[in-house]
Amino acid sequence: MKICEIIKSYCDDYKIFGSQTSSYELFFVHGKLETVRKSESDIRTVTLYCDHDGKRGNSAFNVYASMSEADIERKARSAHDKAMLIFDEPYSLPSDRKSEATIPSNLNDMDEKKVAARIARAVSEANTRNDCDINALEVFVTSKTVRVVNSQGIDRTQNKHTVSVEAIPTCNGSEQSVELFETYTLAELDEHALTEEIAARLGDVKARLEAVKPQTALNCPVVLNPEEICTLFSELIADRDYAREYGHSNLLNVGDMLQTDPTGDRITITMRARINGSPLSSYFDEDGSELTDVRIVEDGKVVGGYGSFRFAQYLDKAPTGKSQCIEVDAGATSESELLKEPHLELVYLSGLQVDLYNDYIGGEIRLAYYFDGNVRIPVTGIAMSGKLSEALNTARLSKETCVRGGYFGPRKIMLNGINIY
Amino acid sequence: MSDGKAFFEYSTDDVSGDKAALVQKILASVQTDDSLKPLMVSTAPVADEPLVQSFSRENDFDKYSEQQLLDYCTRLKDALVGRSENILNAAVIIGTLEVSKLFVSANRILDQNYTWVNGFLLVNYSENGRMVSAREGANSHMLVNVLGALPDKMDKLVHKAHMLASAKPIVPGEYDVITDPSITGLLAHEAFGHGVEMDMFVKDRALAKNCIGAPVASSICNMHDGAAATLSVASYFFDDDGVLAKDTQIIQDGILMRGISDLVSASELGTEPTGNGRRQDHTRKAYSRMTNTFFEPGKDKLEDMIASIQHGYMIFETNNGMEDPKNWQVQCVAEYGREIVDGVLTDNYVSPVVMSGYVPDVLRSISMISDNSEIEGSGHCGKGHKEWVRVSDGGPSLKLKVRLG
Numbered sequence: 116m117k118i119c120e121i122i123k124s125y126c127d128d129y130k131i132f133g134s135q136t137s138s139y140e141l142f143f144v145h146g147k148l149e150t151v152r153k154s155e156s157d158i159r160t161v162t163l164y165c166d167h168d169g170k171r172g173n174s175a176f177n178v179y180a181s182m183s184e185a186d187i188e189r190k191a192r193s194a195h196d197k198a199m200l201i202f203d204e205p206y207s208l209p210s211d212r213k214s215e216a217t218i219p220s221n222l223n224d225m226d227e228k229k230v231a232a233r234i235a236r237a238v239s240e241a242n243t244r245n246d247c248d249i250n251a252l253e254v255f256v257t258s259k260t261v262r263v264v265n266s267q268g269i270d271r272t273q274n275k276h277t278v279s280v281e282a283i284p285t286c287n288g289s290e291q292s293v294e295l296f297e298t299y300t301l302a303e304l305d306e307h308a309l310t311e312e313i314a315a316r317l318g319d320v321k322a323r324l325e326a327v328k329p330q331t332a333l334n335c336p337v338v339l340n341p342e343e344i345c346t347l348f349s350e351l352i353a354d355r356d357y358a359r360e361y362g363h364s365n366l367l368n369v370g371d372m373l374q375t376d377p378t379g380d381r382i383t384i385t386m387r388a389r390i391n392g393s394p395l396s397s398y399f400d401e402d403g404s405e406l407t408d409v410r411i412v413e414d415g416k417v418v419g420g421y422g423s424f425r426f427a428q429y430l431d432k433a434p435t436g437k438s439q440c441i442e443v444d445a446g447a448t449s450e451s452e453l454l455k456e457p458h459l460e461l462v463y464l465s466g467l468q469v470d471l472y473n474d475y476i477g478g479e480i481r482l483a484y485y486f487d488g489n490v491r492i493p494v495t496g497i498a499m500s501g502k503l504s505e506a507l508n509t510a511r512l513s514k515e516t517c518v519r520g521g522y523f524g525p526r527k528i529m530l531n532g533i534n535i536y
Numbered sequence: 537m538s539d540g541k542a543f544f545e546y547s548t549d550d551v552s553g554d555k556a557a558l559v560q561k562i563l564a565s566v567q568t569d570d571s572l573k574p575l576m577v578s579t580a581p582v583a584d585e586p587l588v589q590s591f592s593r594e595n596d597f598d599k600y601s602e603q604q605l606l607d608y609c610t611r612l613k614d615a616l617v618g619r620s621e622n623i624l625n626a627a628v629i630i631g632t633l634e635v636s637k638l639f640v641s642a643n644r645i646l647d648q649n650y651t652w653v654n655g656f657l658l659v660n661y662s663e664n665g666r667m668v669s670a671r672e673g674a675n676s677h678m679l680v681n682v683l684g685a686l687p688d689k690m691d692k693l694v695h696k697a698h699m700l701a702s703a704k705p706i707v708p709g710e711y712d713v714i715t716d717p718s719i720t721g722l723l724a725h726e727a728f729g730h731g732v733e734m735d736m737f738v739k740d741r742a743l744a745k746n747c748i749g750a751p752v753a754s755s756i757c758n759m760h761d762g763a764a765a766t767l768s769v770a771s772y773f774f775d776d777d778g779v780l781a782k783d784t785q786i787i788q789d790g791i792l793m794r795g796i797s798d799l800v801s802a803s804e805l806g807t808e809p810t811g812n813g814r815r816q817d818h819t820r821k822a823y824s825r826m827t828n829t830f831f832e833p834g835k836d837k838l839e840d841m842i843a844s845i846q847h848g849y850m851i852f853e854t855n856n857g858m859e860d861p862k863n864w865q866v867q868c869v870a871e872y873g874r875e876i877v878d879g880v881l882t883d884n885y886v887s888p889v890v891m892s893g894y895v896p897d898v899l900r901s902i903s904m905i906s907d908n909s910e911i912e913g914s915g916h917c918g919k920g921h922k923e924w925v926r927v928s929d930g931g932p933s934l935k936l937k938v939r940l941g
Binding site: 136138139140141142143144145146147148149150151152153154155156157158179180181196197200228229231232235236250251281283285291292293294296298323362363364366465466468470472473474475477478479481495496498499500502534536 | 542543544545546547548549550551552562565566567568569571572575576577579602603606624625660667668669703705708709738739740741743800818819820821856858860862863865866867869887888890892894920921922939941
């Protein structure tokens with residue numbers, strides 16, 4: 116019997132979120148293959164919605180392939196009882212949409228074992244230096260099919276293929292050995308680009324070996340690279356989630372100025388359902404809601420929000436779904452122009468800290484390049500912090516763009532007003 | 537599986553159907569491209585000593601119905617909201633974890649069942665045009681302990697939110713600092729927990745590999761990790777390799793003694809596994825991972841430690857941290873700090889506070905250790921940026937000199 120036939124007598128509405136994942140994995144140590152893994156999972160998460168006393172409750176449980184009909188029925192009965200204890204404001208589920216789609220990718224028809232081997236080869240082709248190498252490498256080739264079915268006519272399926280690479284560039288000197296930690300999740304296999312990227316990181320790790328702690332305090336703008344830019348804008352955008360607004364925990368509202376007195380570029384941010392080359396592209400969210408592109412910030416002003424079908428109803432807003440990609444409009448200045456003036460280019464941080472509540476941006480810097488106007492030297496052993504609002508006012512965005520994870524936008528951003536210590 | 541060359545794993549959540557067909561599927565699934573076969577490592581067999589044993593820990597989950605727990609949360613939430621008109625939103629969370637695992641190998645059959653409870657009070661609070669969020673928590677293997685502890689934390693939470701609403705940014709610099717147990721635990725975790733995960737020794741990714749037997753911290757420092765080292769969220773009976781839990785003393789009197797390992801790493805290094813092989817879930821690989829990581833208490837009174845500082849900060853509550861086992865940089869982010877002036881802990885709050893530095897410098901600067909200790913069992917730990925497992929950490933308060941910003 117189908118799951119929906121078993122559960123429908125225990126609820127007013129239901130949703131079944133199915134996730135089938137197949138992952139082929141290689142783990143290398145010092146260029147040697149240490150572990151080969153294959154992982155397959157097929158999990159369906161069933162959510163029951165029960166209306167009572169003018170309210171709606173829900174409760175979820177997992178269904179595995181080995182469970183019997185009696186097992187599922189027992190779980191459904193228990194979930195019903197739990198849902199009856201929940202008194203949420205009523206909401207409806209998305210309805211009447213059937214679709215099946217595959218996120219476009221050159222990985223879609225490739226053999227997973229061959230893809231993994233090609234990635235390993237692409238990394239090893241960058242590994243040609245005598246003084247630096249990749250001393251650990253993990254490769255994950257993943258196929259994932261998600262299907263959302265609900266009691267209101269949603270039946271949507273999406274297939275996605277991605278690869279993840281975790282590489283540890285290492286450089287051994289006479290007195291010390293240093294490393295960087297690099298992870299990439301990619302929606303397309305481009306071996307040449309991967310080799311170039313790894314080769315560049317091997318150059319960076321050599322720089323970390325040579326990096327010194329500056330003898331005097333640095334007083335210059337800082338330049339962020341794509342990973343940190345993505346962190347910065349993701350934190351800003353997260354504040355515009357309908358769920359946060361409903362919970363009174365958002366700081367930014369429509370009409371607020373993200374940049375109150377901009378001296379650099381005005382920032383424009385859009386939530387995107389799909390970005391070419393992004394592993395976070397998707398057609399629908401976990402509710403089966405169609406994902407729509409939404410402008411969140413335009414020319415430094417907050418103009419929109421996004422969120423799930425339920426919280427959109429609570430706030431009487433248009434449903435947008437919960438997209439995972441963000442696009443930031445490019446700036447007017449070329450990267451080379453931006454980098455002409457003295458600056459500190461951040462290459463590797465412990466983790467960029469962005470705190471809207473405390474108007475803070477900062478973090479420990481493990482590798483950066485300091486350019487004094489004439490010479491570019493690698494530096495380490497320093498940290499930075501500043502007021503987020505002041506830094507955003509000074510933001511200058513590069514003309515050149517790139518895709519990194521769920522981010523598409525300027526490859527460099529220069530911020531002023533940051534203390535480096 | 538191992539054939540004397542690489543290790544091979546297959547994971548699934550469906551073992552129904554024809555077993556012989558499943559075996560053939562597994563063997564086919566872990567084949568590699570021919571180009572990789574010459575690259576395989578050579579491995580020694582892993583230990584698999586015979587053992588059949590069941591483990592369980594007392595819990596009281598069946599004494600409370602879901603209705604009772606919900607009623608408790610609702611009452612506490614209403615009481616919390618009633619504490620201040622500045623509270624915009626409040627949440628009371630009781631999170632229960634029940635783990636049942638069965639380990640079967642050629643020679644071992646082990647099973648275990650244990651529980652853990654995390655309780656949280658959360659508020660979003662607005663005052664003087666500024667919004668902050670604040671939390672208090674309690675944790676135990678017994679619901680009764682958590683349900684009993686949370687109500688007493690409401691006043692502290694509201695006072696903290698009030699103070700955070702006027703917190704200022706810290707002036708970056710090097711300070712005399714006292715850590716609360718949460719930050720002590722974060723330091724232990726980031727500074728020397730990740731640094732002694734012995735799969736990192738295999739990869740030559742941990743500087744600690746070359747420092748066994750050497751002084752790495754102040755001579756008054758003693759640090760442990762182990763699922764059997766204390767009772768907290770990571771206190772299991774056997775790890776995901778089927779190795780029994782242990783208490784590993786990592787630092788003794790400031791000397792680095794040993795690391796923590798999973799079965800494969802121990803096999804490759806020729807050492808005894810320490811019961812630290814952990815998986816995020818059944819679909820993921822086991823790595824060497826921390827469990828409960830903490831400094832031992834010392835002999836100093838906290839008030840004496842505060843009194844010894846002319847100007848500095850006491851810093852509180854873990855936000856996040858990041859390890860660097862190869863190069864021993866460390867970053868620990870605290871939710872807030874309180875200024876110490878002329879030996880007095882003031883109400884001058886700063887937030888957030890990022891503590892960073894070079895691990896040996898930080899640990900060697902430890903000059904006083906308090907005689908109290910607290911382990912916080914609400915943490916999650918990633919290895920790099922993935923492989924999340926639940927961990928605890930903590931210890932006493934430490935006095936040290938470190939950079940804050």
